[in-house]
Amino acid sequence: MQMDASEIPDRLPPQNLDAEQCVLGAMLLHREAIGEVLLHLTPEDFYSPIHGEVFSVLSELYDDNRPVDLLLAVEELKSRGSLEKVGGVPVLAALMETVHSAANAEAYAKLVRAASEKRRLVVAATEILTQCYRVDGAPVEELVEKAEQAVFEVSRGRSSQDIASMKDLVKTAVERIDKLQDQDNDVTSGLSTHYSDLDRMLDGLAPGSLYVLAGRPSMGKSSFATSVLSNICIRDGKPAMLFTLEVPAEKIAENMLCSNAAVEVQRLLRGQLSNDEYARVPVAAGKLSKAPLFVDDTPAISLTRLRSLSRRMATRLEGRGEELGLIVVDYLQLMTLGGPAESRQIEISRLSAGLKQLARELMVPVIALSQLNRAVEARQDKRPLMGDLRESGSIEQDADAILLVFRKEYYFPDDVAAKGKAEIIVAKNRNGPTGVAELNFHAAWMRFENAHHFPESAAPSVPSF
Numbered sequence: 001m002q003m004d005a006s007e008i009p010d011r012l013p014p015q016n017l018d019a020e021q022c023v024l025g026a027m028l029l030h031r032e033a034i035g036e037v038l039l040h041l042t043p044e045d046f047y048s049p050i051h052g053e054v055f056s057v058l059s060e061l062y063d064d065n066r067p068v069d070l071l072l073a074v075e076e077l078k079s080r081g082s083l084e085k086v087g088g089v090p091v092l093a094a095l096m097e098t099v100h101s102a103a104n105a106e107a108y109a110k111l112v113r114a115a116s117e118k119r120r121l122v123v124a125a126t127e128i129l130t131q132c133y134r135v136d137g138a139p140v141e142e143l144v145e146k147a148e149q150a151v152f153e154v155s156r157g158r159s160s161q162d163i164a165s166m167k168d169l170v171k172t173a174v175e176r177i178d179k180l181q182d183q184d185n186d187v188t189s190g191l192s193t194h195y196s197d198l199d200r201m202l203d204g205l206a207p208g209s210l211y212v213l214a215g216r217p218s219m220g221k222s223s224f225a226t227s228v229l230s231n232i233c234i235r236d237g238k239p240a241m242l243f244t245l246e247v248p249a250e251k252i253a254e255n256m257l258c259s260n261a262a263v264e265v266q267r268l269l270r271g272q273l274s275n276d277e278y279a280r281v282p283v284a285a286g287k288l289s290k291a292p293l294f295v296d297d298t299p300a301i302s303l304t305r306l307r308s309l310s311r312r313m314a315t316r317l318e319g320r321g322e323e324l325g326l327i328v329v330d331y332l333q334l335m336t337l338g339g340p341a342e343s344r345q346i347e348i349s350r351l352s353a354g355l356k357q358l359a360r361e362l363m364v365p366v367i368a369l370s371q372l373n374r375a376v377e378a379r380q381d382k383r384p385l386m387g388d389l390r391e392s393g394s395i396e397q398d399a400d401a402i403l404l405v406f407r408k409e410y411y412f413p414d415d416v417a418a419k420g421k422a423e424i425i426v427a428k429n430r431n432g433p434t435g436v437a438e439l440n441f442h443a444a445w446m447r448f449e450n451a452h453h454f455p456e457s458a459a460p461s462v463p464s465f
Helices: 017-029 031-038 049-063 070-080 088-096 105-133 140-156 166-182 196-202 221-235 249-261 265-269 275-289 303-319 344-362 392-398
Strands: 210-215 240-244 293-296 326-330 366-371 401-406 421-429 435-442 447-450
Touching: 017 031, 017 049, 017 088, 017 105, 031 049, 031 105, 049 070, 049 088, 070 088, 105 140, 140 303, 196 421, 196 435, 210 221, 210 344, 221 240, 221 249, 221 275, 221 326, 221 366, 221 447, 240 249, 240 303, 249 265, 249 275, 249 293, 265 275, 293 303, 303 344, 326 344, 344 366, 344 392
Parallel strands: 210 366, 210 401, 240 293, 240 326, 326 366
Antiparallel strands: 401 421, 421 435, 435 447
16 A cells, blocks of 8 residues: 555655745746746645645646736635635735745746655655565565666656646647647658658557567567667667567677678678678678667566666666667567466566556557467468467557568568568557558568668668668
8 A cells, every 4th residue: 555755654754845835926926937837846746735736726727828816816716615725815925925036936846846756755665664574575576676666757757646637638639739730741750660661550659659579480570670779779869778588689789780781690700791891890880889779688587677677777868868769678478577477378468568567657669579379380371460479368458569570482482572572560550550561671681671772683772871
């Protein structure tokens, strides 16, 4: 059961009532100050319920584009039946007398916010402390994750308990629609993969969404994931994380280097590169070394550790004024819960739900690679279906989109038309159409490109980024 800061014994919770009064006084003095204050505070940030109620009224007047002054605030509180509860007109008048100017409104708001964040930390720490002293308390790993999550939420300036009103949600939606109307029609609202057919269907990778990328072995799941990461990290310069549970981090770097230099991995390892190929390697290495891509290769990583590392990276980037753009997990079936599970199916169910939860918490798109079962091999055309997902029930439910990688050439090598071709089948798309994105695939250097990138007979170009 969650505690309230006021329930913690022996000590008064952190607070700054003087700053709360000054904030409200500034808001009553000058309407323009309200806009600045709203960037930092919500009614829940006030320790005094009276101050929180007054703040709520002033915010509503401002949001409704109405004038704000003492008389109008009094009338609004009367209409709510809250005037006497906050102490009547004398209390409001006294608030106005706490400041002579609204110039420092933002500074006062930050003081109130700091006290609010301290209260949330105290509550979280007390809950964890209580669990630590209980004989039957939660496991240490779970307590560590709870502590990190609490700190992360405070650093993000948002509580998991926040409830949004429809009024606020509609306002945000309209602002987003206005922004989309003003931009180029080819620009996606989410994070672009730079695969045009796929971006048109998905409208980019949306923050808070879980994308499952599935395929049979040798279809190119990992290569497609690293191709997307190259596009996002090198071309766009957006930070991303890759959790590679099967391939060591050094090998990932080597593969991405070959992919971006358009050289064959085996030729590089044997020292058989041509002069032109050899000259391309340091150029690609220079670009790749500057890419804000962070790789963790812990085998059989637990969901708890993965979430912990992701939160830390998001916090670290925010401290530098950056945002985490994407998380890729390769692959789902190699993850563990870090504890016992009733069955493998239940374990996979909790893992996929946990990744979806992480996407929502960090508001970052998450791509989870997944295996398909052998039913594909028994099918005459070998085309994968959503039902082929291994332990599929929960994955289908949690995923916002399911992408299936298919290369006909792998099964039918004599089919000339299939040579060098690949399909990303959008089998599920919660926010748009399903369909097929056709791509070119260069198996020698493990790279995907738009199907219209170059003619079939021409040699592929080195990515320009």
